[in-house]
Amino acid sequence: MRNIAIIAKREFKGYFATPLALVFIVIFLALTGAFAFYVGGFFSRGYADLTPFFSYHPWLFLLLVPAIGMRLWAEERKSGTIELLMTLPVSTLDAVLGKFLAAWAFCGLALALTFPMWITVNMLGDPDNGIIVASYIGSFVMAGAFLSISACISALTKNQVIAFIIAATVCFLFTMSGAQLVLNFFQGWAPEVLVDALRSMSFLTHFQAVTQGVIDVKDVVFFGSLIVLWLFLNVIAVEINKGR
């Protein structure tokens, strides 16, 4: 636990040592705002809720979370600091969790900074704040799932651009796995069980369920177990690749 906290602290501070944190947060806030107001029609639809704000989060995360995750391991391997980190008295799991938690906390910070949206909607009308809290939690957990995928893929390459592209692609497949675009590809030859399994993997479906205001155990378990799985793969990927 102690080591996880030490590594997470160093990583988290690292975001603010470079312009990365500033650029990310500004872009994230600008895009969430732009989507909610212009694309989602926040004002014109005449409802006091944050649905137009949250419904674009999966698409934003698809682009921005792999950008956070791509450097986690690829950079350590490229610069050789992984040799320093892995010869300190910390386990690989400590390092994987520390890095993941720091990046996740950073995503959480960016998400928390969208609070003016919440204030605005409360000033304009009388929204269901329970749904908004549930949506924020859902959005945060979904960001964690995207991040665990990106972190694991970052451990597979020394090249951050490759890590970004592959992570974004995998995230896209998970987001869209419930859509006909992806399912059509499997229907017809794959057994029905597999198609159903794929459909149930959809981030979109699970996230939409949460933004309806119902935090179902099923959806939380889905994102939670996905994070655990990808972090487990992350540990293996680091173990295999660290010396290369």
Add this chain to the structure above:
Amino acid sequence: MAEMIALSRLTKRFGPLTAVDGIDMKVSRGEVLGFLGPNGAGKSTTMKMVTGFLAPTSGTALVDGMDVTVDPVKAKQRIGYLPEGAPCYGDMTPRSFLNFIADVRMLSGKERDKAIDETIQRVEIDGVLEQPIETLSKGFKRRVGLAQAILHNPPVLILDEPTDGLDPNQKHQVRTLIQEMAADKAVVISTHILEEVEAVCSRAVVIARGKILADGTPEDLLKRSPLHNAVHVRVAAAAASSVAGDLKALAVVGEVTQGESRAGYCEFSVTSKTGAPIAPEVAALLKDKGHPVSDLKTEKGALDAVFREITRGPAKKPAEAQNA
């Protein structure tokens, strides 16, 4: 003397390539072991296995009695390691970097402050503590890496090319530092700078193609030089041929090589047949025969010649090497 590092049949293969091939080695407290070898000999790979970064294909590495693959965290607590190229987090300052290392090394309170202050003094980085490491010169970066390795006063210190890229003054500083710390530690340094071995190491291990080819004190290695205890004499050119004949007749002498004549003098290089000192015999002979000698000096032998001899091609037997 307590054995701090014990390697037994340590082997690492990368696919078809055997980087380290069954190395057996023990290092005790108080020893400074120079790990020598050409590039690609397996020095760094061996160090990476001892420090727990790479898992051995077979064999074991014990650090202070603990197997690095069985109990990696405990073993790593006892090691200070400077990886090749001294990688550090470039966006951190030396101070925040050392604070991070102190946290991971579980130093706390006064002990922690003292360790950090002392280390900063030791490696002389007090002037650059608040600058991002990536903006520092190579010498400072190396010293920050060194600071990180010695911060927790580890009983085992493993330094991969600690003086690479430093200027002569900095090299001297780092060597002094290593010698100061050596008394109660087991130190392993890898290098291909041979003067470094003579300067700081109490023992030298030569490795090539993953195997240990020589293991002894730097003096032992020098004895393997064909020129070990050879004598250079300078005599008047007029007497050259009779001196050559007299020297060749001497029982302790191996080969006599005549150098160029210059300014009325001629130089001879006289090797020792057995490697034992021959200067007294040579001097006595020349005096007996009445040859005026203008210069006479004994050679220790060059370590780089020995190094080349040992590491090039299949290793020759010491006896052959001496007569080569």
